[in-house]
Amino acid sequence: MKLRTTCNRDCPDACGLVAHVEDGRVVRLEGDPDHPVTQGFLCYRTRRFPETLQVDPGRITRPLARATWLGRMRGEPVAEADANGFVEVSWDEALDHVAAELLRIRDTSGPAAILTYRCGGSLGLLKHLVDYFFEQLGPCTIKRGDVCSGAGEAAQHADFGECDSHDLDDLRHSRHLVLWGKNPTVSNVHLLPHLVTARNRGASVTVIDPAYTRSASFADTHVQPRPGGDLALALAVAGLILARGAEPPDLDTWCEGLEDFRALVFGKSVDAWLVEADVSLPEAEALAVALLDGPTAILVGWGMQRRGNGAAIVRALSALGALSGNIGVPGGGCSFYFKRRGAFDVSFVRGKKVAPRTLSEPLLGREILDSDEPPIRAVWVSSANPVAMLPDSRTVARALETRELVVVCDAFLTDTARRAHVVLPTTTLLEDDDIVGAYGHHYLGEVRPVVPPAGEARTDLQILQDLAPRVGLDGVLDRTPRQWKEQLLRRVSDRGASLADLERGPVRNPDAPQVLFEGHRFPTPSGRMRLITTLPQPLDDADPRFDLFLLSNSTRYAQGSQWSSERRLHAGIATVHPDTAARVGLGPGDPARLESPIGSMRVTVRTDARQRRDVVIIPKGGWLDEGTCANVLVSARLTDQGEGAAYLDTWVRLVPLG
Numbered sequence: 001m002k003l004r005t006t007c008n009r010d011c012p013d014a015c016g017l018v019a020h021v022e023d024g025r026v027v028r029l030e031g032d033p034d035h036p037v038t039q040g041f042l043c044y045r046t047r048r049f050p051e052t053l054q055v056d057p058g059r060i061t062r063p064l065a066r067a068t069w070l071g072r073m074r075g076e077p078v079a080e081a082d083a084n085g086f087v088e089v090s091w092d093e094a095l096d097h098v099a100a101e102l103l104r105i106r107d108t109s110g111p112a113a114i115l116t117y118r119c120g121g122s123l124g125l126l127k128h129l130v131d132y133f134f135e136q137l138g139p140c141t142i143k144r145g146d147v148c149s150g151a152g153e154a155a156q157h158a159d160f161g162e163c164d165s166h167d168l169d170d171l172r173h174s175r176h177l178v179l180w181g182k183n184p185t186v187s188n189v190h191l192l193p194h195l196v197t198a199r200n201r202g203a204s205v206t207v208i209d210p211a212y213t214r215s216a217s218f219a220d221t222h223v224q225p226r227p228g229g230d231l232a233l234a235l236a237v238a239g240l241i242l243a244r245g246a247e248p249p250d251l252d253t254w255c256e257g258l259e260d261f262r263a264l265v266f267g268k269s270v271d272a273w274l275v276e277a278d279v280s281l282p283e284a285e286a287l288a289v290a291l292l293d294g295p296t297a298i299l300v301g302w303g304m305q306r307r308g309n310g311a312a313i314v315r316a317l318s319a320l321g322a323l324s325g326n327i328g329v330p331g332g333g334c335s336f337y338f339k340r341r342g343a344f345d346v347s348f349v350r351g352k353k354v355a356p357r358t359l360s361e362p363l364l365g366r367e368i369l370d371s372d373e374p375p376i377r378a379v380w381v382s383s384a385n386p387v388a389m390l391p392d393s394r395t396v397a398r399a400l401e402t403r404e405l406v407v408v409c410d411a412f413l414t415d416t417a418r419r420a421h422v423v424l425p426t427t428t429l430l431e432d433d434d435i436v437g438a439y440g441h442h443y444l445g446e447v448r449p450v451v452p453p454a455g456e457a458r459t460d461l462q463i464l465q466d467l468a469p470r471v472g473l474d475g476v477l478d479r480t481p482r483q484w485k486e487q488l489l490r491r492v493s494d495r496g497a498s499l500a501d502l503e504r505g506p507v508r509n510p511d512a513p514q515v516l517f518e519g520h521r522f523p524t525p526s527g528r529m530r531l532i533t534t535l536p537q538p539l540d541d542a543d544p545r546f547d548l549f550l551l552s553n554s555t556r557y558a559q560g561s562q563w564s565s566e567r568r569l570h571a572g573i574a575t576v577h578p579d580t581a582a583r584v585g586l587g588p589g590d591p592a593r594l595e596s597p598i599g600s601m602r603v604t605v606r607t608d609a610r611q612r613r614d615v616v617i618i619p620k621g622g623w624l625d626e627g628t629c630a631n632v633l634v635s636a637r638l639t640d641q642g643e644g645a646a647y648l649d650t651w652v653r654l655v656p657l658g
């Protein structure tokens with residue numbers, strides 16, 4: 001039997017999936033050939049997902065409770081526990097105890113003592129109901145900021161007044177494509193057919209990335225700046241364009257801040273900017289030529305903006321787009337993020353407007369530990385693995401280990417789940433019932449269960465529907481998934497994007513533009529685009545003992561912290577230039593240690609002569625408890641705007657073991 005659904009993973013592509021189901025099991029998963037973006041193929045990690053599920057011993061299918069905690073709840077010791085200290089309990093017992101504890105904590109310390117933390121484990125829109133539920137219970141404490149795209153979104157709002165992208169199909173008008181800090185062969189594979197089509201038409205592709213990636217091997221040109229040097233590179237190229245007087249003659253009429261931007265650019269010579277960027281003049285000139293020979297689309301990656309000057313970099317790229325005449329024209333644009341929630345009405349969640357307190361996501365561990373009046377006593381985690389994925393993993397772990405109540409909803413026993421008092425088993429992408437938009441294109445899709453939930457797993461919505469009457473919230477979530485989907489779609493349902501339409505297949509968001517800012521009209525207060533005019537203070541912590549930039553990047557073998565089982569060993573592999581390894585007496589396959597000012601981790605050395613000599617590359621999502629978690633090395637620090645996490649401003653050294 002073939003059943004269709006949509007992938008709900010934290011990925012720009014939101015693919016249409018075709019599941020081949022036999023005896024209630026998915027035996028094969030394919031890309032939907034009829035989905036205009038998916039085009040019949042899938043990424044490695046999701047194609048292998050059904051197999052991963054079968055071999056992964058970590059799948060949780062019954063509620064788990066920590067034996068010591070359960071003993072306290074029951075008033076009598078609980079004898080047998082598994083190696084992680086858990087015992088299986090019934091849903092009723094798990095939810096009864098959790099409800100009693102949540103109410104006790106709320107009633108003694110107020111709802112601000114309860115934190116809900118949700119990240120991108122599932123991009124399903126119904127997951128907003130978790131936020132809604134805790135708003136009704138409290139409102140409770142929530143996170144602020146965004147470790148994923150906070151800096152870039154803030155940058156685009158600052159420049160353009162909104163953050164959205166040109167349609168993917170608009171790339172057919174581009175003469176050049178610049179993939180700036182973007183590695184679609186790993187993170188956005190359904191962009192690749194568009195790149196191939198563009199190449200076949202004669203368009204050029206430039207990749208700008210300090211790392212040598214498979215995308216770089218595909219490109220006509222690869223520029224390999226110093227990590228974070230993109231800001232200087234963009235200003236150098238701006239200098240070349242302005243020196244030639246090649247900017248649009250009417251630029252001043254639709255841009256604010258041109259004079260100050262000019263002063264910023266000419267504050268240093270092009271050569272001085274290029275020394276900072278570690279890029280040669282001919283490379284910068286070639287980039288200026290490609291931008292001026294437009295239309296040229298600048299496709300801004302998400303990786304690059306997770307650093308102290310991340311927002312400034314993205315702003316400098318928009319300015320470059322404007323200066324080279326590529327803003328507001330077909331085939332151009334400076335596209336960072338597709339507004340994936342744009343079609344949906346999530347106004348029932350009021351978020352920060354009503355929250356009694358917010359904690360900064362990038363600094364979450366420290367903020368929980370320091371919380372006071374009231375301290376955070378309970379944490380509800382869903383669609384997230386903060387211990388592995390947030391900066392400074394050990395502090396996040398300690399923060400959770402010291403709370404009175406930690407409830408983790410997940411399908412796997414992650415580093416975070418292992419620190420919970422109660423783990424509630426959730427559905428995976430094959431069992432979920434939801435609706436998604438994408439951050440890499442403009443199509444919406446319906447997520448439908450193609451198999452029943454394994455064991456006793458439930459969706460987050462079902463879990464909260466069962467919890468509701470136990471905490472005095474009878475009825476607040478009493479609607480079927482279908483009814484919630486209809487509510488979410490109500491703004492667009494009479495324009496070709498009703499649930500019935502989505503049930504027939506993917507539908508383009510009727511509100512999404514093809515080309516942004518045509519006629520140079522911007523939703524800013526003045527109606528003009530705003531150019532960056534000042535630079536952020538650099539994160540000033542150079543320490544000569546740590547001589548390598550740590551790039552903790554996505555890998556094709558994992559989705560965040562969710563690895564394809566057979567590839568999990570890759571989590572501990574560190575890639576460096578052979579000279580970088582040899583300098584400390586190391587070669588390929590050698591065990592070694594990476595040390596940063598805050599931690600160390602064991603790695604296996606892999607060498608690649610195409611990498612810069614000053615970087616080391618490791619996968620972003622390893623396991624803390626298995627010693628492969630990059631975030632033990634990463635300090636918790638903020639990006640210049642948008643409260644993102646500056647993951648990539650991490651300096652390390654490579655040392656032999658022993």
Ligand SMILES: Nc1nc2c(c(=O)[nH]1)N[C@H]1C(S)=C(S)[C@@H](COP(=O)(O)OP(=O)(O)OC[C@H]3O[C@@H](n4cnc5c(=O)[nH]c(N)nc54)[C@H](O)[C@@H]3O)O[C@H]1N2
Pocket residue numbers: 010119120121122147148149306381382383384385386389390391409410411412414426427428429432460552553554559560561562620621630631634647
């Ligand atoms: N060093 C470093 N760290 C990084 C990054 C980096 O570049 N470098 N990137 C950051 C980025 S971009 C992001 S977005 C974050 C991602 O961080 P997270 O979102 O925390 O990590 P994931 O592993 O993607 O997913 C978290 C969990 O969600 C669970 N999950 C999946 N579906 C559901 C569901 O329906 N319900 C519930 N309750 N759970 C579900 C999964 O099983 C998984 O364990 O990591 C960040 N961490």
Ligand SMILES: Nc1nc2c(c(=O)[nH]1)N[C@H]1C(S)=C(S)[C@@H](COP(=O)(O)OP(=O)(O)OC[C@H]3O[C@@H](n4cnc5c(=O)[nH]c(N)nc54)[C@H](O)[C@@H]3O)O[C@H]1N2
Pocket residue numbers: 010011012045120148180181182183184186187188208209210211213226227228229230300301302303304551553554555556557558559560561648
């Ligand atoms: N296979 C796979 N795909 C994923 C994910 C995954 O975990 N695995 N995660 C998903 C998530 S959460 C997100 S947010 C998206 C985006 O996921 P990201 O991992 O943010 O992917 P990219 O946008 O491709 O950005 C990564 C690239 O930026 C480069 N980079 C780092 N620093 C700099 C710099 O200073 N300058 C420049 N020019 N480049 C730099 C890195 O070397 C890398 O090649 O992808 C999603 N897709």
Ligand code: SF4
Pocket residue numbers: 007008009011012013014015042043044045046047189190559
């Ligand atoms: S993870 Fe991304 S590329 Fe892979 S199937 Fe899901 S949406 Fe498609």
Ligand SMILES: [Mo]
Pocket residue numbers: 010120148149
């Ligand atoms: Mo992300």
